[in-house]
Amino acid sequence: MVEQLDEAQRAAALDRLGEWDYDEARDALTRRFLFADFSEAFAFMTRVALAAEKADHHPEWSNVWNRVDILLTTHDAGGLSQRDVDLARTIDALA
Numbered sequence: 001m002v003e004q005l006d007e008a009q010r011a012a013a014l015d016r017l018g019e020w021d022y023d024e025a026r027d028a029l030t031r032r033f034l035f036a037d038f039s040e041a042f043a044f045m046t047r048v049a050l051a052a053e054k055a056d057h058h059p060e061w062s063n064v065w066n067r068v069d070i071l072l073t074t075h076d077a078g079g080l081s082q083r084d085v086d087l088a089r090t091i092d093a094l095a
């Protein structure tokens with residue numbers, strides 16, 4: 001079972017992640033990625049999809065041309081968990 005992060009753990013995680021914002025309503029991490037064009041954006045999404053499937057942890061996301069909006073939360077935990085923080089780091093490395 002995955003545990004929801006408490007306030008202190010969440011603050012520490014957000015501090016270290018830097019580029020990610022906190023969505024209070026969803027208890028989630030969010031980040032917008034911008035690319036040169038659709039092809040670059042979709043290539044990124046493909047890399048993330050493979051990593052997400054491998055980790056069995058999946059993003060909520062949308063794409064409009066060169067833009068990819070990502071939201072990470074853990075449905076099983078009812079909010080933000082370490083799995084989201086780990087996936088955020090993985091995604092940053094794939095951008």
Ligand SMILES: C[C@H](O)[C@H](O)[C@H]1CNC2=NC(N)=NC(=O)C2=N1
Nearest residue numbers: 056057058059073074075076077
């Ligand atoms: C059964 C399976 O492990 C779960 O449904 C996983 C799959 N991917 C998931 N992804 C996310 N973001 N949150 C989850 O709680 C989650 N649960």
